[in-house]
Amino acid sequence: MLKVIFFLKPGKANTKGESPVFARIxxxxxxxxxxxxxxxSKERWQFTNNLRNVLKLEKEKVLKHALDILVEKPVKLTTLFQCKLTISFGAN
Known part of the structure; x- marks a missing residue:
């Protein structure tokens, strides 16, 4: 099974307090x-339930869309390898 999990690395936050979003495949x-x-930001990541809730801020909508596009690449791999895909947004 191919699995994609998105998570934050809060220890690498920038001066604005925004943490990088990583993907684990x-x-x-x-x-x-x-x-x-x-x-x-870690606070917005948690407030939106790791981008699962309805998003109100434009920046969050753009981020979610970008992550959805990233998921399309592993989806193509599942077709190639004929395996199941699981996607989740981590709790960090």
Missing amino acids: SHNQQSIDMTTSKRI
């Missing part, structure tokens, strides 16, 4: 972490 007990080049 796992398959067959192997995983890789990669940056999404996107940032959000």
Whole structure:
């Protein structure tokens, strides 16, 4: 099963207090972490339930859309490898 999890690295917050959003892609007990080049404050990440709730701020809508686009690439891999895809937004 191919699995994508999005999570924050709050220890790498910038001067605005925004943490980088990372993606962890796992398959067959192997995983890789990669940056999404996107940032959000830890408070907004938690307030929006890791971007699962209805988003009101334009910046959050743009971030969610960008993460959805990133998910399209692993979806194409699932077709290639004929495996199931699971996507979640981490609790960090």
